[in-house]
Amino acid sequence: MMRAVALASFIVLALTPSFAFAVTPAEMLSDPKLEARAEALSAGLRCMVCQNESIDESDAPLAHDIRVLIRQKMLAGESDAEIRAFLVARYGDFILLKPPWKAETFLLWTAPFLLLLTGAGAIAIAARQRKTAAPSALSAAEKSKLASLIGEEKG
């Protein structure tokens, strides 16, 4: 529901009464290879007016326009990278669902691995300290008690 409540608000804004969803047959290219490329590309692009939906999934008119644009450019022979660069120049990095690797996102991309390493390091240090505090050997009294207990069980 939480998603729904958040979605609810955007849908009211993004949807026109004439309901069209995601990729429509009319938008699609006849060449299945090119169409698959277009779908893969648009699945990695964010619909700018929606909440966390890709261009491929979105109902919004903007998403429709970009889907058509991508296909036109593909027919004109542009590569995925060229089309992506064109869209980023227009809309900024915001359109990429996979954040680009650059100074501002350095921490984002490295955080999981830094955290894993830090955690592992902390555990290793804790384990080393623990080892020094390992239980000492049994005293003579404990040994004799142990022996008597074992004897009891056998007997």
Added chain:
Amino acid sequence: MIVETGHFALVLALALALVNAAVPLCGVVGRDQRLMAVAPSVALAGFFLVALAYAALTYAHVTSDFSLVNVVENSHSAKPLIYKITGVWGNHEGSMLLWVLILSLFAAAVAVGGRAMPVDLHAAVLAVQSWIAAAFLLFILLTSNPFARLANPPIEGQDLNPLLQDPGLAIHPPLLYLGYVGLSITFSFAAAALICGRIDAVWARLVRPWTLVAWIFLTLGIAMGSYWAYYTLGWGGFWFWDPVENASLMPWIAATALLHSATVMEKREALKVWTIFLAILAFSLSLIGTFIVRSGVLTSVHAFANDPRRGVFILAILVFFIGGSLLLFALRANALKPGGFFAPVSREGALVLNNLVLSTCCATVFVGTLYPLALEALTGEKISVGAPFYNLTFVPLFLPLCALMPIAQTLAWKRGDLLGSAQRLIFAFGCGLAVMLALFAWRGGPSISLVLAGLSIYLIIGSFADLATRILGRAATVKGHLFAHAFGLPRSAYGTALAHAGIGLSLLGLAATGWGAQKILAMKPGDVASVGPYDIVLQSIGPQTGPNYTATVAHMAIRAGGVEIGDVDPAVRFYPTRQVSRAEAGIKTIDFGQIYTGISDGDTPGSVNARLYWKPLVTCIWFGAVVMALGGLCSLSDRRLRIGVARRARKLAAAPQAAE
């Protein structure tokens, strides 16, 4: 009058929460039994009052009392009764009231069910719980009053958002909230343990059932939400790495880590500091989730942002509780002595590794969710963090964890034998490999799906390897029927096996998405389209009128090899009150797979645009979550044995010959 009674009850509940936040704590500090004894009855009374308030709001919704702002904005007289009831929590004010209702429900449950607890711990837990209740009651009364009246009531309401008019909404939020808010008990236990200085194995044993209950509901709630998104949003996706979804995933991961570390604390008195910290963290993440969802910080142009006071208020609650508990933690945790010793290769060592990876997973989701916010606040630059990010970070962390799970299960406490464990898993590993090769020969397909499928089979079978070895081992040395040996094993062992196998089952469902098929096309009546192994025939397109909507319905027959095996009726519904359309998917479950169909208005009259999918084994994704929850339930039922330990011990002493 009923509505005002509800409002008044809510104010009274706040007063009681304030009493319970102070009096029992004075009792704990002053060692006064009488003051401590106040806590349970006040907690029960508080629950009763909040329930009364909630009932009053429900009454207003059911009777369509349009003099209430909340009812006008979220209801309509023609709305079906079920959605009048579920619509109570389909909006901000109502859902916060449900939040507090569940909070006080858990307090009441502890008040009644915790009578066997040490008195000071019991009182302190209920006091901390009252602090939380007081904060959120204040939030509701000051910023989100569901009982606000209108001077000039309109004749008709604005209806509930059509997306929320769905049976899934009836189950999903209460389940999710039971989990989300259930973690408050774990938090209260942690804070109470720090206050009372009772951080030991007994504490870990007492808190376990509550964590399990919250975890079970959270698991089911997330799965339900995922399935709801799958069939409602119209294009068959089931997880979007949406911030709102992440908000529920983070507490789940933390609670999972907590369940595992609490086992070490309970059995071996080790990892005490860490377990307490996780207990605080799990609920803190719930609070952060509430903040993310309720403050509108993520959707600044949208509904909740029109009242920034709410965001600031929740932020203040967040800072108070997280900061306060961490301060308490910092002050008290140093006094803890290290617990039992264990070798790196041991059950404890494996559980530490589990906690390391799960914590990193949780932190990854946290960073991914909040990084764009932080970056925008600091530099004004906007970025998106979507599924590709999590596929490259979360998944590579999580999959090795799945591979290690069966090994960890077969390791002994204190000092394990890695080689021996690996030997016990040869069968499971062989099965996984065989399935992988068979699928490759039969279907080919994406390599990630092949790996996932192999991993899932290994995980499902490997989860039971430990149980099998134990049962067979006992059968070889002790006389008795195999079933008797199986029954003799602790239920928590079965719980672990089931929960891990559930994850394997979900992975299998995920793997199978690689072998699905889809078709997007314009269809007229009579058209046939083949998708996967099935043919779908569009038989007719017709109008339909519901209580508060009109719809276009496409009737489609599903054929396998020319024989009709079922039909689906995907539709587009139009809700005139809100001027909104919504797709209604047509779904037919075949074995564990599903035919999933959706339509939208066609470009030419008399046709529809259709999306047809064949999703093999897709139900396993959610079925796996249900198995996980069953595992939790199984483990929970083990608790009876624990409570009965003393009684049974007395019985055994009375009849020593029964021991063998």
